[in-house]
Amino acid sequence: MRWGLLLLLPLLALGQRLVSPEEVARSQAIARALPAVVRVQGTSLAPGEGEVVGTGFFVSPFRVVTNYHVVRDLADLTVRLADGRTFPAERFAVDPGIDIALLTVRGAQAPGVLAFSRTPTRSLVLGMGVVLVGFPFGQGPLASYGILSGIGPLEVPTPDPSVGAEVGEYLFTDAPLTVGNSGSPLMSLQGEVIGVVADVIGGPSGLGGIGVAVPGELVAQSVQDLERFGIPQRGWLGASLISLDELPPVLLRAVGLTTAQGAMVDRVEPGGPAARAGLRGAQRDAQGRLLVLGDVILAVDGQPVQGKAEVVRLIARYRPGDRVRLTLWREGRRLEVTLTMVARPRR
Structure with missing residues (x-):
C-alpha cells in the first residue's frame, strides 16, 4: 500500500498538467509498473564480457520474468528494485523456445506484481x-x-535461431527501447502486460528501429507450465520448418505444388511428435543445398496455413496427449497424418 500511495502522490500533484485521458492512463500504468520492474544483472561466463544488464518484472511475490537470452550465460545473478535495494536471484526454470526465463528472488518479497x-x-x-x-x-x-505497430512473424535473422524459435507471431512497437530493455514488460494503458520485450531490430527505436516483444498470452501460459512442471507444455512439432514462399518456385512445381502457401519440414528431431508420426525432412547435399523437399504442411486440423509462423502458432495451442491432424503434400499427393503431442524433453 505504501508503494501505491508514494507513486500516486506525484500523479495527483501533477493532475492539472495531464490534459488528456490518455496521459492520465499512461502515467497510471507507469506508476503501477515501477515497483514490479527490476534490473537483472550478472557476470557473463564469456571471456571479456564482464557484467550484463537486462530487465525483468515480478509476476508473483518471489518470481521474476525476464528473457532467457539475458540470463543464459550469467553467473552471480542479482535483481535491483526501483528503490535501489539489491537481492540475489537464481534461475528457477527456462523456456528457450519463446526466450523466457523465470527467476526466484531470495530475501525479498515483491513490492508490486504485474498481471x-x-x-x-x-x-x-x-x-x-x-x-x-x-x-x-x-x-x-x-x-x-x-x-x-504490428503483429506477425519476425522475418529478419536473429543471432541464435534456436532462441525464440517457437514464437509464431511477435508484437512490434515504435516505443523507444535499446540495450538493457530485454525483459521489459510491454503494457496496455490499463497497466496489463501484453508482451515481454525481446529485441530491437534496425537500431534503437526512435532511431529507425522497431521493438519486438513475445506476446503476453504465450508468456503467461509458459509461466504456468514452468511453475507446475518445470518445463513448457506448449505443443511442439519437433521439426524445423521453412515457409514455401522462401523456396524457389521451380522446386515447388517439380513436386506438383501450385501454391506457395504452406511450410516444408526441413529437419526432424529424433523422438519428437513429427518423428513419431513418420514425417520426412528435406534432403540436402554436403554444402547444405536442398536436393529433395521434405513433407509440406498445408493445414493443421483442417485449417490452411500460410507459412511456418502459422504452423508454430497453431501447434502451440495443444498440450501433451492431444492429437493433431496434419494435411501434408508428399511425393505429388495429399495425405493426412495424426500427431500425438508429447511432453518435451528437459534440456
Whole structure:
C-alpha cells in the first residue's frame, strides 16, 4: 500500500498538467509498473564480457520474468528494485523456445506484481497506446511509450535461431527501447502486460528501429507450465520448418505444388511428435543445398496455413496427449497424418 500511495502522490500533484485521458492512463500504468520492474544483472561466463544488464518484472511475490537470452550465460545473478535495494536471484526454470526465463528472488518479497492481459493476441488493436518500463543501458527504471505497430512473424535473422524459435507471431512497437530493455514488460494503458520485450531490430527505436516483444498470452501460459512442471507444455512439432514462399518456385512445381502457401519440414528431431508420426525432412547435399523437399504442411486440423509462423502458432495451442491432424503434400499427393503431442524433453 505504501508503494501505491508514494507513486500516486506525484500523479495527483501533477493532475492539472495531464490534459488528456490518455496521459492520465499512461502515467497510471507507469506508476503501477515501477515497483514490479527490476534490473537483472550478472557476470557473463564469456571471456571479456564482464557484467550484463537486462530487465525483468515480478509476476508473483518471489518470481521474476525476464528473457532467457539475458540470463543464459550469467553467473552471480542479482535483481535491483526501483528503490535501489539489491537481492540475489537464481534461475528457477527456462523456456528457450519463446526466450523466457523465470527467476526466484531470495530475501525479498515483491513490492508490486504485474498481471498479464487476458485479451488474446489476435484481438489486440493496432495503433493502441503502449508503455514499457525497463533499464536501458542499465539506467532506470525509465519509461517510454508508443503504439502497437504490428503483429506477425519476425522475418529478419536473429543471432541464435534456436532462441525464440517457437514464437509464431511477435508484437512490434515504435516505443523507444535499446540495450538493457530485454525483459521489459510491454503494457496496455490499463497497466496489463501484453508482451515481454525481446529485441530491437534496425537500431534503437526512435532511431529507425522497431521493438519486438513475445506476446503476453504465450508468456503467461509458459509461466504456468514452468511453475507446475518445470518445463513448457506448449505443443511442439519437433521439426524445423521453412515457409514455401522462401523456396524457389521451380522446386515447388517439380513436386506438383501450385501454391506457395504452406511450410516444408526441413529437419526432424529424433523422438519428437513429427518423428513419431513418420514425417520426412528435406534432403540436402554436403554444402547444405536442398536436393529433395521434405513433407509440406498445408493445414493443421483442417485449417490452411500460410507459412511456418502459422504452423508454430497453431501447434502451440495443444498440450501433451492431444492429437493433431496434419494435411501434408508428399511425393505429388495429399495425405493426412495424426500427431500425438508429447511432453518435451528437459534440456
